[in-house]
Amino acid sequence: MKRFEENESHKINWHGKIKAIQPRTRVWRYVTDNRTHYHLGYNLLVNGDCDEGKTDFWVAISEKQQQKAGFQIGDNVAGSGWTKKYPKREFADYYRAGALKTLDREKALSQTACPWTGPLPAMQTYEDRGARMLSKSAWQGKCLTCFWAAMANVEIQWDFDRDIKKYRFETYCYGPKSCRNYKMGRARSVPYKDRGSAIDDGYLDELCTEGRGWDE
Numbered sequence: 001m002k003r004f005e006e007n008e009s010h011k012i013n014w015h016g017k018i019k020a021i022q023p024r025t026r027v028w029r030y031v032t033d034n035r036t037h038y039h040l041g042y043n044l045l046v047n048g049d050c051d052e053g054k055t056d057f058w059v060a061i062s063e064k065q066q067q068k069a070g071f072q073i074g075d076n077v078a079g080s081g082w083t084k085k086y087p088k089r090e091f092a093d094y095y096r097a098g099a100l101k102t103l104d105r106e107k108a109l110s111q112t113a114c115p116w117t118g119p120l121p122a123m124q125t126y127e128d129r130g131a132r133m134l135s136k137s138a139w140q141g142k143c144l145t146c147f148w149a150a151m152a153n154v155e156i157q158w159d160f161d162r163d164i165k166k167y168r169f170e171t172y173c174y175g176p177k178s179c180r181n182y183k184m185g186r187a188r189s190v191p192y193k194d195r196g197s198a199i200d201d202g203y204l205d206e207l208c209t210e211g212r213g214w215d216e
Contacts, residue, residue: 016048135185
């Protein structure tokens, strides 16, 4: 078997059943003055098999790929992908997905209450709605199959002058503020060079979602 360097990306094949579809989001943080979300596409949680032997894995796809394929929970799908080159920066297991095809499709699941499933919102919809911090336990539990939930790749501007960044993953919710399953979780620290961490205690949530009401 060929051996790969730790951060050397290589192509794999995969197939399996879609368990969840969520937005693929990148978040830029700078102390507590800025939390900017960039919406890059979607992440598919697949239960199946791949060349690396994993049985549950996340595959990143573009918005155009989703629009063309119309993937939904329950689909049996197959494709190729590339392993992540920067594990600390990227949540999904595989990127640059290709050769995507639906092998079998079950009856569409569509929920009008949490967890929301069915036809996916467009990237612009996520952009317009804004997100609130979501507890990781909620994301792992009742919210995992909801298309309003997301595990984001977070880039923290640790030293602005030298453009040095730190990376981590954070969970977010784009869903209605009235959702009974929503939990913000703990406040999040945002470190910066030579100073104590600033604390994001939810204040930015209000700013990010101020354009919509309680039930939107």
